[in-house]
Amino acid sequence: MSDSNNSTNVHSNIDDSKNENxxxxxxxxxxxxxxxxxxxxSEFVYPLxxxxxxxxxxxxxxxxxxxxLAFIAPGVxxxxxxxxxxMSLNNFYQADFEEGGLEQxxxxxxxxxxxxxxxxxxxxxxxxxxxxxxxxxxxxxxxLDPQGIKIAVVxxxxxxPVLSLIGSIxxxxxxxxxxxxxxxxxxVLPLFxxxxxxxxxxxxxxxxxxxxxxxxxxxxxxxxxxxxxAPFAGSAAMKISID
Amino acid sequence: MWIWFYQMASPKWFYQFTDKLLPWFRGSxxxxxxxxxxxxxxxxxxxxxxxxxxRIMYIHVPAAFLSMFAYVVMAxxxxxxxxxxxxxxxxxxxxxxxxxxxxxxxxxxTGAIWGKPTWGTYWEWDxxxxxxLILFFLYIGFMALHNAFDDRTSADRASAVxxxxxxxxxxxxxxxxxxxxxxxxxxxxxxxxxxxxxADMLKALLVFIVAFQVYFFTVLMQRIKxxxxxxxxxxxxxxxxxxxxxx
Numbered sequence: 221m222s223d224s225n226n227s228t229n230v231h232s233n234i235d236d237s238k239n240e241n242x243x244x245x246x247x248x249x250x251x252x253x254x255x256x257x258x259x260x261x262s263e264f265v266y267p268l269x270x271x272x273x274x275x276x277x278x279x280x281x282x283x284x285x286x287x288x289l290a291f292i293a294p295g296v297x298x299x300x301x302x303x304x305x306x307m308s309l310n311n312f313y314q315a316d317f318e319e320g321g322l323e324q325x326x327x328x329x330x331x332x333x334x335x336x337x338x339x340x341x342x343x344x345x346x347x348x349x350x351x352x353x354x355x356x357x358x359x360x361x362x363x364l365d366p367q368g369i370k371i372a373v374v375x376x377x378x379x380x381p382v383l384s385l386i387g388s389i390x391x392x393x394x395x396x397x398x399x400x401x402x403x404x405x406x407x408v409l410p411l412f413x414x415x416x417x418x419x420x421x422x423x424x425x426x427x428x429x430x431x432x433x434x435x436x437x438x439x440x441x442x443x444x445x446x447x448x449x450a451p452f453a454g455s456a457a458m459k460i461s462i463d
Numbered sequence: 464m465w466i467w468f469y470q471m472a473s474p475k476w477f478y479q480f481t482d483k484l485l486p487w488f489r490g491s492x493x494x495x496x497x498x499x500x501x502x503x504x505x506x507x508x509x510x511x512x513x514x515x516x517x518r519i520m521y522i523h524v525p526a527a528f529l530s531m532f533a534y535v536v537m538a539x540x541x542x543x544x545x546x547x548x549x550x551x552x553x554x555x556x557x558x559x560x561x562x563x564x565x566x567x568x569x570x571x572x573t574g575a576i577w578g579k580p581t582w583g584t585y586w587e588w589d590x591x592x593x594x595x596l597i598l599f600f601l602y603i604g605f606m607a608l609h610n611a612f613d614d615r616t617s618a619d620r621a622s623a624v625x626x627x628x629x630x631x632x633x634x635x636x637x638x639x640x641x642x643x644x645x646x647x648x649x650x651x652x653x654x655x656x657x658x659x660x661x662a663d664m665l666k667a668l669l670v671f672i673v674a675f676q677v678y679f680f681t682v683l684m685q686r687i688k689x690x691x692x693x694x695x696x697x698x699x700x701x702x703x704x705x706x707x708x709x710x
Contacts (some may be wrong), residue, residue, distance in 0.1 A: 226513050265650075338564060348571070384554035389624075389628055392609070393608060393624060393625055394611070394620050397611045397612065398611070399611070400611075401609065403604075403607055403611055406600075406603065406604045406607050407604040407625060409600075409602050410597050410600040410604065410632075411628065411632050411636075412630070412634070413597060413636055413639065413640070414632075414635045414636055414638075417639045417640070417642070417643045418639060421643065425494060438639075439585070445635075449631065453624060456545075456624050457621060457624045457625075460617050460620045460621045460624070461617070461621070
């Protein structure tokens, strides 16, 4: 039942590992996702390019004044990250859904929450992490001070997986819908608000020399909470879309 | 007890049950609203600071309360429908959404009208108003998702999941907005500056909260009834009902 489709040829491995523990299953699922990602570089490049272009619009639209740019930088960074994570999610689910890969995995007896977790992790590795890596550059362009840049990287490192996880729920809910893209933003952006608030305020606090540990702690709490709950919600949503 | 539970799950039975209840709810909404209006407009004092504008509170607070209450009802009945696959629960959940959205909008509009004389502006990024705005977005998302599916069962189940995710998120969103607000504004003007409200004002407010609550259930039942008719239009009893009304 496998090897006909290039995105489903890892199924036999998953089938073998069914009797083993769930951890190796998760690892092989992530490997499968990453193999699919590696075949086309668009997953890395598009969100990254989107992020850089969106942020570079702000100096043009608002002001090139370095002081004011540093002031709006935390908000701009975080909003641009929210949007590019949202954009990147589609590639991870839609093709797999349309080709039947998702259904095959479920039929093979892979737990839905494992799939969602694996896809969220792969999405973060392929799309979230590159954003974190270019953040120092963008921060520098926005005249953000070194401390602010450092905390921007740390807060994004904690916050972007939360975005991938929550976004996955929305993505699973809108699988196979005609204008799923717009709907996805409608559903998910309000749920991103806590991450946005704590993420950008951590950067603001750091760049104005205040204590930022509270914000980071709450971001970490949000990460733990979403790691625990989002895969199950996503799995429930995915099963609705598939049957 | 269990027989009653099974009956509740049958749209036909629910329709007839609410048919009997509705006149009572309509009547008590009317009476309570009139009592509330009398208490609020005639028998309660004006605020020593805000003057007569404080009377907007009698609409604003119940609307804000019900906007959240409706979400909880929507999410819980959605969850019941999701877990036990009871179609009646989904009907309740779906019928709640527009009512809740309207209450949210009402709370936003009355908040803005109240804000003009008190804060000097229609819109202030106040924690409560911002939370209400986000709640409004959540309602819109729910309704948009429900509309997007062609298949009704999928629509019901997907929007139930979304409502539950929202229910988990609402306290977090509320807390984060509150926290964000205290960070950005030194001293917010609290709507309840006085530690204890005047007894007459409290009385009027409580009557209004109960009146809005009863009104909510009245409108909810009305919506549920039309939703039942819409969904069960192919069944015999609905056909009989419509024919009976026509003749």
